[in-house]
Amino acid sequence: xxxxxxxxxxxxxxxxxxxxxxxxxxxxxxxYGLGADASNDAAVALIFAAKGRPSDHPLIVHVASAAQVAxxxxxxxxxxxxxxxxxxxxxxxxxxxxxxxxAAAAAGGQHSIGLRCPAHPVALALxxxxxxxxAGPSANRFGRVSPTTxxxxxxxxxxxxxxxxxxxxxxxIESTIVxxxxxxxxxxxxxxxxxxxxxxxxGQPVLDKDARSxxxxxxxxxxxxxxYAPNARVRLMDAKGLQxxxxxxxxxxxxxxxxxxTVAVYARSPLRMNTNILHKRMPExxxxxxxxxxxxxxxxxxxxxxxxxxxxxxDAPEWDGVRDRLNRAAAxxxxxxxx
Numbered sequence: 001x002x003x004x005x006x007x008x009x010x011x012x013x014x015x016x017x018x019x020x021x022x023x024x025x026x027x028x029x030x031x032y033g034l035g036a037d038a039s040n041d042a043a044v045a046l047i048f049a050a051k052g053r054p055s056d057h058p059l060i061v062h063v064a065s066a067a068q069v070a071x072x073x074x075x076x077x078x079x080x081x082x083x084x085x086x087x088x089x090x091x092x093x094x095x096x097x098x099x100x101x102x103a104a105a106a107a108g109g110q111h112s113i114g115l116r117c118p119a120h121p122v123a124l125a126l127x128x129x130x131x132x133x134x135a136g137p138s139a140n141r142f143g144r145v146s147p148t149t150x151x152x153x154x155x156x157x158x159x160x161x162x163x164x165x166x167x168x169x170x171x172x173i174e175s176t177i178v179x180x181x182x183x184x185x186x187x188x189x190x191x192x193x194x195x196x197x198x199x200x201x202x203g204q205p206v207l208d209k210d211a212r213s214x215x216x217x218x219x220x221x222x223x224x225x226x227x228y229a230p231n232a233r234v235r236l237m238d239a240k241g242l243q244x245x246x247x248x249x250x251x252x253x254x255x256x257x258x259x260x261x262t263v264a265v266y267a268r269s270p271l272r273m274n275t276n277i278l279h280k281r282m283p284e285x286x287x288x289x290x291x292x293x294x295x296x297x298x299x300x301x302x303x304x305x306x307x308x309x310x311x312x313x314x315d316a317p318e319w320d321g322v323r324d325r326l327n328r329a330a331a332x333x334x335x336x337x338x339x
Contacts, residue, residue, distance in 0.1 A: 005122030027166030033136030058108035086201035
């Protein structure tokens with residue numbers, strides 16, 4: 001059932017369900033989460049079961065403020081504290097050393113834990129009402145397109161789940177993840193925050209996840225090669241490759257209707273195409289493209305096309321998060337076509 005997140009009674013009911021060991025769908029600025037009491041391992045197990053997610057794949061724990069970090073982390077390096085001060089509440093997850101005996105199930109059994117303070121009034125109201133951190137991965141089946149509206153959550157997980165409606169997500173892709181367990185910041189998953197922004201805030205270089213280290217990187221949410229995938233096959237192409245593909249479809253079609261329902265296109269560049277092709281225009285602005293990305297993939301997928309052709313995002317830092325999600329969505333399809 002969907003309840004308005006602006007309703008104090010709905011927040012109170014959701015908090016009561018969390019304390020009772022149940023699951024609740026809730027909005028954040030990034031995507032909608034599937035929440036459970038992070039300190040209740042049995043409740044956290046319900047998340048893994050509902051999503052079909054491997055139990056060793058760690059969850060992000062949402063907290064109401066930086067003051068709550070000490071409940072879950074045994075240590076906060078100075079550079080991590082600076083990142084919190086700069087970007088919390090906001091779309092940044094920090095991987096920190098986990099306190100012994102705390103939130104082991106949410107951490108996937110690791111000695112580290114991912115923590116984030118979301119910048120959404122409904123999420124913060126729920127966290128404050130619960131008085132505990134919420135384990136909260138995206139509220140969708142494991143590996144599928146993340147939800148950015150309450151309706152998306154209901155479509156994925158059914159009407160029995162209480163979902164707090166906070167409107168469409170304003171960021172639209174999952175948080176940036178920075179590993180803070182190895183003595184220096186390491187970017188594990190890009191989001192809307194760029195490396196330059198992170199480095200300016202923490203005062204030191206942010207390493208790439210593939211940088212050499214004597215210590216292996218911890219597992220983190222959203223790091224599988226294939227992820228965020230619709231049912232349709234996603235293919236990434238540059239503008240030339242898209243146009244060539246569309247021209248080839250035209251030459252093979254025996255009539256205007258022959259192409260209907262086969263391919264959908266999501267692109268920034270103007271393209272010549274048959275009017276029967278479903279086409280959505282990708283914004284030129286990276287932040288707007290991130291906000292719309294998952295909703296567009298869901299919309300195109302709902303038409304039952306067999307393939308979604310997407311123009312490769314620009315090679316610029318502000319597009320890193322969108323490019324990461326699209327590369328993972330297309331991981332089971334063909335490699336990018338570069339004309």
